[in-house]
Amino acid sequence: MTPLDERKRSILKAVVDDYIETAEPIGSKQLVSRHALSVSPATVRNEMSDLEHLGYLEQPHTSAGRIPSDKGYREYVDSLMRVEVLPSEEQDSIRSRLADHFDELSEVLRNASSVLSSSTGYTSVAMTPRLRQSHLKQIKMLMIEPGRAVVVVVLAAGIVKDRVVRIPELMDAETLAKVSAAVEAGLSGMKLEDITLIAVTAAGRRAKLPDSLLNQILYEAYISIKQADSMSVYMEGSHRMLGFPEFQEIRKARGFLDALAEEGLIAGYLAEEAPGTSEDADAEKSPYMIRIGQEIALEGLDGCSFVTTTCRDGATLLGSIGVIGPKRMDYSNVVSHIGFVRRTIDDGIRQLMEGHRPTEDRAR
Amino acid sequence: MTPLDERKRSILKAVVDDYIETAEPIGSKQLVSRHALSVSPATVRNEMSDLEHLGYLEQPHTSAGRIPSDKGYREYVDSLMRVEVLPSEEQDSIRSRLADHFDELSEVLRNASSVLSSSTGYTSVAMTPRLRQSHLKQIKMLMIEPGRAVVVVVLAAGIVKDRVVRIPELMDAETLAKVSAAVEAGLSGMKLEDITLIAVTAAGRRAKLPDSLLNQILYEAYISIKQADSMSVYMEGSHRMLGFPEFQEIRKARGFLDALAEEGLIAGYLAEEAPGTSEDADAEKSPYMIRIGQEIALEGLDGCSFVTTTCRDGATLLGSIGVIGPKRMDYSNVVSHIGFVRRTIDDGIRQLMEGHRPTEDRAR
DNA sequence: CTTTAGCACTCCAGACCCTTGAGTGCTAAC
DNA sequence: GTTAGCACTCAAGGGTCTGGAGTGCTAAAG
Numbered sequence: 001m002t003p004l005d006e007r008k009r010s011i012l013k014a015v016v017d018d019y020i021e022t023a024e025p026i027g028s029k030q031l032v033s034r035h036a037l038s039v040s041p042a043t044v045r046n047e048m049s050d051l052e053h054l055g056y057l058e059q060p061h062t063s064a065g066r067i068p069s070d071k072g073y074r075e076y077v078d079s080l081m082r083v084e085v086l087p088s089e090e091q092d093s094i095r096s097r098l099a100d101h102f103d104e105l106s107e108v109l110r111n112a113s114s115v116l117s118s119s120t121g122y123t124s125v126a127m128t129p130r131l132r133q134s135h136l137k138q139i140k141m142l143m144i145e146p147g148r149a150v151v152v153v154v155l156a157a158g159i160v161k162d163r164v165v166r167i168p169e170l171m172d173a174e175t176l177a178k179v180s181a182a183v184e185a186g187l188s189g190m191k192l193e194d195i196t197l198i199a200v201t202a203a204g205r206r207a208k209l210p211d212s213l214l215n216q217i218l219y220e221a222y223i224s225i226k227q228a229d230s231m232s233v234y235m236e237g238s239h240r241m242l243g244f245p246e247f248q249e250i251r252k253a254r255g256f257l258d259a260l261a262e263e264g265l266i267a268g269y270l271a272e273e274a275p276g277t278s279e280d281a282d283a284e285k286s287p288y289m290i291r292i293g294q295e296i297a298l299e300g301l302d303g304c305s306f307v308t309t310t311c312r313d314g315a316t317l318l319g320s321i322g323v324i325g326p327k328r329m330d331y332s333n334v335v336s337h338i339g340f341v342r343r344t345i346d347d348g349i350r351q352l353m354e355g356h357r358p359t360e361d362r363a364r
Numbered sequence: 365m366t367p368l369d370e371r372k373r374s375i376l377k378a379v380v381d382d383y384i385e386t387a388e389p390i391g392s393k394q395l396v397s398r399h400a401l402s403v404s405p406a407t408v409r410n411e412m413s414d415l416e417h418l419g420y421l422e423q424p425h426t427s428a429g430r431i432p433s434d435k436g437y438r439e440y441v442d443s444l445m446r447v448e449v450l451p452s453e454e455q456d457s458i459r460s461r462l463a464d465h466f467d468e469l470s471e472v473l474r475n476a477s478s479v480l481s482s483s484t485g486y487t488s489v490a491m492t493p494r495l496r497q498s499h500l501k502q503i504k505m506l507m508i509e510p511g512r513a514v515v516v517v518v519l520a521a522g523i524v525k526d527r528v529v530r531i532p533e534l535m536d537a538e539t540l541a542k543v544s545a546a547v548e549a550g551l552s553g554m555k556l557e558d559i560t561l562i563a564v565t566a567a568g569r570r571a572k573l574p575d576s577l578l579n580q581i582l583y584e585a586y587i588s589i590k591q592a593d594s595m596s597v598y599m600e601g602s603h604r605m606l607g608f609p610e611f612q613e614i615r616k617a618r619g620f621l622d623a624l625a626e627e628g629l630i631a632g633y634l635a636e637e638a639p640g641t642s643e644d645a646d647a648e649k650s651p652y653m654i655r656i657g658q659e660i661a662l663e664g665l666d667g668c669s670f671v672t673t674t675c676r677d678g679a680t681l682l683g684s685i686g687v688i689g690p691k692r693m694d695y696s697n698v699v700s701h702i703g704f705v706r707r708t709i710d711d712g713i714r715q716l717m718e719g720h721r722p723t724e725d726r727a728r
Numbered sequence: 729c730t731t732t733a734g735c736a737c738t739c740c741a742g743a744c745c746c747t748t749g750a751g752t753g754c755t756a757a758c
Numbered sequence: 759g760t761t762a763g764c765a766c767t768c769a770a771g772g773g774t775c776t777g778g779a780g781t782g783c784t785a786a787a788g
Contacts, residue, residue, distance in 0.1 A: 257603035
């Protein structure tokens, strides 16, 4: 309970640092030689033994070195590691990879996922949020050909979803436009979660058309609106994990991949609010959530850690991004990357939202 | 060169069947006992030795059983295996899983991929084709808010793509509608590959607006049209491969997953036309392409086979679907599944295209 | 000429043992 | 409180051995 003294802290940090690098249990002698500790191996041994009893380290078996426990990683993440600012070349490279498509949220998130995975070397996920709280801005129905139409739903957050639907053969383009306008007029500005089929129908009725024509269309409009609320998950780089020693046993690798393939499992995790784990707001006041090992209570993902954060525009949630790696991941690097990506996205979106300044030199 | 005699054929078939099931090298004695061959192990031994010299079988090492060579699998696939019709419960189950979203091609393909992977137990891919040959049907630009618009591109094949773009602040909704109409009037009916920026500009000019306003919009319209041509790849179930004995060595598993993660690699393969490998058009005249082992010349995918087919509506290519598994995959089962999925999709699309009959009882 | 039984030979896989080296905990001296 | 010394532990790697499945060859039988 009493906080660790300075020497214990630095030894714990050294152990975690080394273990992150080598994935091998760390012994006292090795530790002394790799770090300029001004004490002997025996002293370190005593300290390590203490740290083990305190629950920060564990031994795979007697007569092996020590590896960090979940608690050890937690301490490391919360107060020992030093998060560096990304070198500016890397910042530039990430910025340029994210630069395109800022106007399409799902593209941004897909890109972010890809960037995070390749720049950290771990698996990344990104997710669009449920948008129940979002306001409907527009809904347009366009004729494609007799019997088919496309419904375009635009939300306040700038999110656009479309969907092809069937409509009655008899419906012509002008009539459809009229219905479309009526629905939009009636629903625009409402929160998605408040839009019911009844509301849609009421709005559509204003078009003053026979119900026989209307019913199907309005139902499809309703479904389209509801579907706009669905979230999508992007995942990248799960194959990278096979390169790490912790996944050399096929069983582990398989458990991991099976867990990730489980539809929606990860989504549930990302969906949860980030409660701001680290109380000391470091270089960046960080709404990160870092879950370590058992803290992720998902079968197959023990042995992993999960760093997530959320992108927001003011109060509204725009998306969540995260990195999954072995517990032994390079937390500092991951946090820098994920933080930088988040800020880049937030900035990009904000810029887009507030006052559309005349198109800047949009690189190619 | 001379075709195999009947006994050799049945022994080869037996070996491949057994190996597909057990993944263990097959010995003469075992073979005799598992199949009701009316000859002694010694005879089988002689035949197997012949088959080895003819290149159909190979031995991992002296004094092990035999396993099929690529040539052996090829013979098996081309003329030995018997493709069963799917049991009707399975047909129903697949049909119902595919039933939704028939109006949205990309949804259909995504679904198909998921169905194929879960029903065969292997990895599946599906791909929308490049659509250069497709005709532009509609292009609509809708105002979202000052400075932002959504462009909806509809192709003749019934494919709909949208994209959010920036437009000049000054542009109002009616003006945009006018431009939109002009562009559509000028381009509708053209093949995607024939649409150039010049063509778009020429069409847009008819709206009689100052170039300063037009230029940006027309450029965005052009980009949107070009993007409609992009293909997308859906892949599912790559994690399933870790369950197979051939991927127990992490190296293999990693090579496989790395290869699949390589953006576009698989796409290239799927994109190639299916030249109808099997000359004898079996129960179904099959435009299958089956590539076995080395025939897939991709690093990491040796040891695998790849069964693909294409969905078409008449002459136009709608998409490709395929299954990737170990060379030792259950070809017969895969072919039945993939064939059934293809036919179900083709039927569904055709039904949608030709005469839209009044909406049938749409389940749910 | 084809098929089969018999036999010697090969080779992998698994069990077992041994050695080595890194690491520990404990004790006693500094 | 720190350190040197020492006995002890244990996993990993390398060797040897054995059992079993399978082969190829030969010679006899059909």
